[in-house]
Amino acid sequence: MESLRIGMFSWESPHSVKVGGISPHVTELSETLAKMGHEVHIFTRKGWYRDYDEINGVHYERCGNDNSGDIIWQMDSMCGSMYDRLTSFKKKYGDFDVLHGHDWHPVKALCKIKEDHGNPFVLTYHSTEWGRNGNNEGNWWGSKEISHREWLGGYESSQVIATQEQFKKEIMNLYQIPEDKISVIPNGIYDGKMQKDVEPEEIKLQNGIDPSSPVVLFTGRMNYQKGPDMLARAIPWVLNNERDANFVFIGEGDMRGHCEQLVYEMGVQDSCHFLGYAPNDVLTDWMNTADIACVPSRNEPFGIVVLEAWDASRPVIATDAIHLIDNFSNGIVGYQTPESIGWCLNYALDGLNSSTKQMGINGKKMIKAKYCWEKIAKSTLDTYNNAMGK
Numbered sequence: 001m002e003s004l005r006i007g008m009f010s011w012e013s014p015h016s017v018k019v020g021g022i023s024p025h026v027t028e029l030s031e032t033l034a035k036m037g038h039e040v041h042i043f044t045r046k047g048w049y050r051d052y053d054e055i056n057g058v059h060y061e062r063c064g065n066d067n068s069g070d071i072i073w074q075m076d077s078m079c080g081s082m083y084d085r086l087t088s089f090k091k092k093y094g095d096f097d098v099l100h101g102h103d104w105h106p107v108k109a110l111c112k113i114k115e116d117h118g119n120p121f122v123l124t125y126h127s128t129e130w131g132r133n134g135n136n137e138g139n140w141w142g143s144k145e146i147s148h149r150e151w152l153g154g155y156e157s158s159q160v161i162a163t164q165e166q167f168k169k170e171i172m173n174l175y176q177i178p179e180d181k182i183s184v185i186p187n188g189i190y191d192g193k194m195q196k197d198v199e200p201e202e203i204k205l206q207n208g209i210d211p212s213s214p215v216v217l218f219t220g221r222m223n224y225q226k227g228p229d230m231l232a233r234a235i236p237w238v239l240n241n242e243r244d245a246n247f248v249f250i251g252e253g254d255m256r257g258h259c260e261q262l263v264y265e266m267g268v269q270d271s272c273h274f275l276g277y278a279p280n281d282v283l284t285d286w287m288n289t290a291d292i293a294c295v296p297s298r299n300e301p302f303g304i305v306v307l308e309a310w311d312a313s314r315p316v317i318a319t320d321a322i323h324l325i326d327n328f329s330n331g332i333v334g335y336q337t338p339e340s341i342g343w344c345l346n347y348a349l350d351g352l353n354s355s356t357k358q359m360g361i362n363g364k365k366m367i368k369a370k371y372c373w374e375k376i377a378k379s380t381l382d383t384y385n386n387a388m389g390k
Contacts, residue, residue, distance in 0.1 A: 004097040004384065006033060007119075008042040009082060011075065011105035015055055016062055017047040020221060021304045022102050022126050025187055029380065030058045032373040036381075041089070041096075043082045043106070061085050072145055079109035086113060095119070098384045102126060104146050107153035114156060120387045123157040124185075125150070125171050131299035132225050151175045158387035161185050161380070163302035166323045170301075183383045187302045188376040191367050194311040200289040204246075207273055213244040214349055216317075217290035219283060220305055222253030227296035227319065230338050232259045234296075235268045237342025242349045248273045248286055287312045292348050292356070296341055297321040306331070307371055310363030315356050317344045328355075330363035 010026040012019040030040040034057035046062035053060045063081035067074055086109075090096075099121040101110045110121045129146045154160055154177045161183050162168035168182050201211035209215065216238075220226045228249060238245050249259065249272065256274060263272045275282070287293070293309035295318040303322045310316070316331035319341065325331040332348055334340035348356045 003037050003039065004381075005039045005095070006030075006041070006384070007086065007096045007099040008040060008044075009099060009101040009106035009110060009121075010042060010044050011078060011103070013042055013044045013060070015053065015060055016049055017045040021187070021302075024189075024304070025124075025126070026102055027058070028188065028190060028373055029377060031056045032377040033380070034058050036377060043085060043109075045078055061089065075105050076108065079106060079112070082106060082109040083112050087117075090117070098122065098387055100124070100380075100384070101153065101157075104129075104149040104153060107149045107156075111152060111156050120158040121156075122159045122161060122383055122387050123153045124161040124163075125154075125167070125301065126163065127225075127301045128170060128174060130174055131170065131301060132223070147174075157181075159183060159383050161383060163187055164323055167301040183379065183386075185376055185379045185383070186371060187304050187307065188371045188373040189304070189307040189311055189367060191372060192311065194284055194287050194308045196284045196288045196312075198285050198288045203285055203289045207248075209246045209273070210244060213246050214242065214292070214352060215286075215290040216245060216247050216292045216294050216345060217250070217286055217314075218248070218294050218296070219250040219278075219287070219308075220295075222249065222251045222256040222259065224255065225297060225299050226251075226253070227298045227321075227336070228253075228255055228259050229262060230298075230319075230336065230341055231294055231296040232262045232272075233266075233338035234342035234345065235263060235271065236266055237339060238345045238349070239268060239271060241346045245345075245349060246271050246273065248275065248290065250275050250278045250283060250286060252277045284312075287314060290314060291352055292317055292345065294341070294345065295319070295322055296336075298336055306363075307367065310360070311367055313360040313364045315348060315359035316363065317341065317348055326362075328359070330359050330366060332359075 012023040014023050014027050034040050041059040041061050043061045046064045051062050063085050065078035099119050101123045103126045113119050129143050154175045160181050165184055168184050204211050222228045263269045293314045293316050300321040306316050306324050319336045320333055325333050327333045332344040334344040
């Protein structure tokens with residue numbers, strides 16, 4: 001296949017401003033495409049970094065923005081900078097074959113580039129405002145404006161990527177995007193990214209946990225969509241069965257204080273550890289220390305934390321918002337209630353040294369079989385060709 005010049009547009013990256021799951025997706029996909037011989041430029045926010053770097057074969061075109069206003073204002077500022085940066089680049093170095101945006105944040109830039117320069121673009125949906133805000137339309141202006149930009153990106157794009165089949169149906173229903181315009185391409189992970197040799201007993205002791213106690217790990221944004229409150233409410237159900245279990249919560253969000261208050265009111269605070277935001281090395285330590293990863297989401301376009309847990313050979317307990325798990329093979333899927341989550345955790349804890357451990361091993365096999373970046377990059381290139389009319 002001929003080499004393409006690809007422009008990636010994302011509000012976050014591990015080498016600029018890092019926020020959540022879009023960050024590793026954009027960078028790891030871009031690095032894989034670069035290894036395949038393509039020229040990839042990531043247009044992203046500058047943060048505290050310099051304007052340009054080449055890292056692992058990928059060109060980072062960092063764009064400044066005004067952070068003084070709300071998220072809409074900030075993204076408008078970023079989009080203006082992205083447009084100016086791309087226009088300047090094209091004058092010096094020539095055009096791009098295809099542009100690829102991620103979520104709603106860069107949509108205004110991509111639409112203006114399309115209008116003024118004629119460049120086709122692909123849009124990957126990583127989530128929707130409907131899903132992030134409790135499966136409703138939202139009552140504040142920002143939520144409605146974000147939803148509008150999600151619709152606009154789907155309408156103006158040449159091709160759309162959804163991360164799983166169920167999520168494809170969600171964006172079709174929300175934004176009336178034709179089915180033949182959408183490709184389903186999953187997220188991926190580098191094999192071995194989360195594996196690490198650790199001393200679980202030592203890590204537990206450092207955090208006031210008995211070395212012999214089983215640990216359940218939650219990691220992610222602590223907001224309504226991710227359901228940390230449902231896990232918190234499930235804890236008494238687990239402690240009645242497994243009295244020495246401990247629960248580690250890694251992440252920040254508007255529900256962290258609520259969850260801390262919940263466990264205090266239920267009298268289970270001594271078994272809970274809220275670590276807040278944690279750097280990658282601490283997160284990796286805990287993923288390899290925990291016995292079980294819990295993903296209690298109310299809405300989940302994909303669930304990259306499932307792949308991270310599997311990469312560390314950890315079994316996953318999740319709600320039916322997750323559609324990656326083969327039930328009782330590489331994890332357990334329950335309903336979106338504390339009681340159901342508690343039942344699943346009890347089942348898994350009862351089989352820690354046998355069936356539950358095997359679930360983690362089975363999950364690890366799925367990484368190479370289905371979620372390696374090479375396969376995902378090839379599927380993405382097919383979508384680029386469709387966007388370019390080839």
